[in-house]
Amino acid sequence: MTRYWIFKSEPYEFSISNLAECLITRWDGIRNYQARNFIREMNVDDVVYFYHSNCKVPGIYGKMTVITPSYSDPTANDKDSKYFDKKAANLNSWLSVDVMYKDKYKEPLTLHSIKQLALGDSPLTSKGNRLSIIPLTDEQYELIEREINTLNDL
DNA sequence: GCCAACGTTGGC
DNA sequence: GCCAACGTTGGC
Numbered sequence: 001m002t003r004y005w006i007f008k009s010e011p012y013e014f015s016i017s018n019l020a021e022c023l024i025t026r027w028d029g030i031r032n033y034q035a036r037n038f039i040r041e042m043n044v045d046d047v048v049y050f051y052h053s054n055c056k057v058p059g060i061y062g063k064m065t066v067i068t069p070s071y072s073d074p075t076a077n078d079k080d081s082k083y084f085d086k087k088a089a090n091l092n093s094w095l096s097v098d099v100m101y102k103d104k105y106k107e108p109l110t111l112h113s114i115k116q117l118a119l120g121d122s123p124l125t126s127k128g129n130r131l132s133i134i135p136l137t138d139e140q141y142e143l144i145e146r147e148i149n150t151l152n153d154l
Numbered sequence: 155g156c157c158a159a160c161g162t163t164g165g166c
Numbered sequence: 167g168c169c170a171a172c173g174t175t176g177g178c
């Protein structure tokens with residue numbers, strides 16, 4: 001069963017353009033239990049939208065796919081990593097997946113536009129949302145995908 | 155830069 | 167186990 005997700009990143013840290021260059025990256029440094037539990041549910045070929053947060057125009061800027069099952073996030077136990085967690089209980093305290101670049105949109109789907117869609121309840125559009133990994137229902141995915149395709153003549 | 159919302163921490 | 171204080175996220 002293919003599932004659909006949104007991953008957030010601050011573009012100053014890592015952007016869709018960075019991913020378009022390196023093509024494959026490990027999505028690591030997630031240090032929130034709810035987000036970690038979502039990573040655990042991921043499967044190869046899951047579809048992920050790349051969301052730019054904390055920037056001038058927040059929104060969905062591209063697409064990627066999950067290319068590995070979840071695995072222990074090596075940065076949690078790496079003293080030299082900025083994501084080092086000295087309290088991490090064990091190797092599986094935190095999880096990563098690898099993702100592969102798929103698309104970078106000429107016209108991003110802005111948060112403003114997303115709020116016009118009838119997504120229903122989602123951490124994406126609720127106030128004060130800080131969740132960096134957000135699951136989408138099939139219906140939410142369809143709405144978003146259709147809007148992006150319209151915007152980009154896909 | 156402001157500040158609301160939320161997760162985490164730590165004293166009790 | 168409660169909850170106030172604190173730190174961080176992220177839209178505006």
